[in-house]
Amino acid sequence: MIVEVQWLGVAAIESLSWPDARVRKYFNVKPHPKVSEQFNVPIRDRIVPYLLNPADGFHRLLSRSMDGLSSSRERTRPPYGPLSLDNSESFIITSVSGELFPGGVVVARVRGRAELTTCEGKPNYSDLRALRTPRKLPAVDAAIRAVLALAQADRGGELSVSYEDYFSLSLQVPTDQSGMPGLLARDRQSIASLLTGVPESAKLGERVVDKIYEENSSLNEKAPSELLLVNSQGIIHVLPKWNYRSPHYGRLAKVSDLAILAHFARLFLRDDTNFSMESPKFSASLRGILARWIEAPSLTMASSFANRLTWERLSESFHLRASLMHWRSGLPAEQGVGSVSVRLDGEWWLIPDVEQRIGEQRAAELDPLGFVGNPQLREFIEKDRDEASRCLASRNYRAAVVMAGAAIEGTLLAALLADQPSADHGSLLKKNLSQLIEACCPKFNQQLDRNKDTVPRRLIDQETAKFVHFTCRPWRNYVHPGLSVRSGQPANADLAKACISALELLIQDVGRGPTP
Known part of the structure; x- marks a missing residue:
């Protein structure tokens, strides 16, 4: 035999x-x-x-x-x-x-x-x-x-x-x-x-x-x-x-490989090494994938009916559903299952420092203004950002646009100060919105050919720069009643929401670091 x-x-x-x-x-x-x-x-x-x-x-x-x-x-x-x-x-x-x-x-x-x-x-x-x-x-x-x-x-x-x-x-x-x-x-x-x-x-x-x-x-x-x-x-x-x-x-061979996946799922959900504490976001993302393996095998193990049945048998034998429920029961009541996870796109397993990158992303979400080194400037941005949201909620749309515009200028200035610590800060402090955008994203209004033109180093993405520029460019007009009336463009709810969205997009973009 x-x-x-x-x-x-x-x-x-x-x-x-x-x-x-x-x-x-x-x-x-x-x-x-x-x-x-x-x-x-x-x-x-x-x-x-x-x-x-x-x-x-x-x-x-x-x-x-x-x-x-x-x-x-x-x-x-x-x-x-x-x-x-x-x-x-x-x-x-x-x-x-x-x-x-x-x-x-x-x-x-x-x-x-x-x-x-x-x-x-x-x-x-x-x-x-x-x-x-x-x-x-x-x-x-x-x-x-x-x-x-x-x-x-x-x-x-x-x-x-x-x-x-x-x-x-x-x-x-x-x-x-x-x-x-x-x-x-x-x-x-x-x-x-x-x-x-x-x-x-x-x-x-x-x-x-x-x-x-x-x-x-x-x-x-x-x-x-x-x-x-x-x-x-x-x-x-x-x-x-x-x-x-x-x-x-x-x-x-296939059944043995499914058994390996089941063993990984069991040990990972058991969390013997406290990986969920060391890398909470990465861990939660992987657990989200395991949840789909366990709860939706017809979608995740789709190669054949036989393989799906074998996976379900292994999952039952290893009590994977109970392990998943035990993990979920350990979450704080106010914390949803997906609240700390991030979608892992593409072949993420090829990134050597994927765990660190996701951790940094999590840190950036916990402190989105962590890149602002000047305490006084950070205070300005934080207060103007918060005030913009409060004004929107109270339907004071003109004030919301002004506060969002001020926070956007502060964010662009903070990005330049962090990137050019030895530069003449006096000249940077005198720049208006358009000049700050151009400094952070040179030639943002030009369509460059990557095969012919030299693409400059940029602190923010070109699409972000365009969105901020065209949405918030006239924000200073709303500071002065006369300019606001002469512009013929009343500050409404749509404009206020767009300016606040531009601010949040800009903060995320700056937090990711310079683009190639």
Whole structure:
């Protein structure tokens, strides 16, 4: 009987991220979008881990410490083996790798293969129990601990690493497609016992066996000649060895990848490393994505009905919905689920400092005028900004326009003072609105050809400059009654709202820093 096995070791490691030099010391690190991409997860709902592919140095260290190798020489790549099982059978380790998710969640993945003897063509499932957990296989346990420890460049930390384990077993039993119904019926209790880890299958009552098969019934409707069972401990996939093509191409690999996503979701929602406290906005954004995975799988896991059902089964086994509700229940009453989150657009996982950038964005939202270094100028802007909103609420539209215009000039001046600390401040203080806009966004009124013209450095975006200029340019006219009357443009609610909107857009733009 041919057995393909995959062991997972999952841990949350504080302050670990893929750009960290410690991670790259023993691994070749690259994004691994296929983990979620293969399930047609929309790009806005993807959480992409980084693949930790062990370098030669990793394998040298691992081969030195691995017990049971037939040769003591150093190795620079798998396979490892043959390695002994308790029952005199043997197996080999075919690959070792890791997946590094946001929030410091690391999944160590070890794959192996064994060819076990059968008794008169009947599988001996008790021989497979040793393969359920890496903790009973010193070589596999050492490989998992090495991935988790060396991801932190901690060469001596393997023994102190704590992890949760999970297994996937693919059993190619010695029969063909026609013999599968009889074999599955005969071995029903033994397979359920292997999944749950009960030492003696006879001790597993029929009601428990029925419950296990009932929970997984939807996974086995399309392929009656194979069996897939999933629970919180592991995965068992049984299929015929001869003359069989499964209707589910690459089924176990896909189920194993879904299990990795489920493990990440569980650990991330559990928040063992207090990541939600260190990066509240980034954490809330990722949790928003996980909420869609858990609550709307028909939209997020859309590659096939079978994959969606498998994800739902894993989500149920791992109690992900309960974990999500527990997180939500911990929010302050006045804080909505999305109030501190931000939409993660595009391939955000490729940005090395994405966590820091989102944190800075959060800080900017908490203190939108943080870029104003002059205390007196900041006080002017704050009071004029607040007064503009109060005047709008009381329908004093002319005063709202004037206050917004004054705050806009103060904001533009603050941007220039921050960008040119050694400049002649006296000349800057004399500039009017149009001059301040031009200084912050040179040639904002011109359509430049980027292929021919030199685009000047700008402190604010060109569209922002145009909006502020055309909306608020005449604001000073409303200070003087005579000018206001002669202009023939009464200050109404629409103008007041537009000026306040221009002010808020400008503050956000300046807070983001200069544009290229």
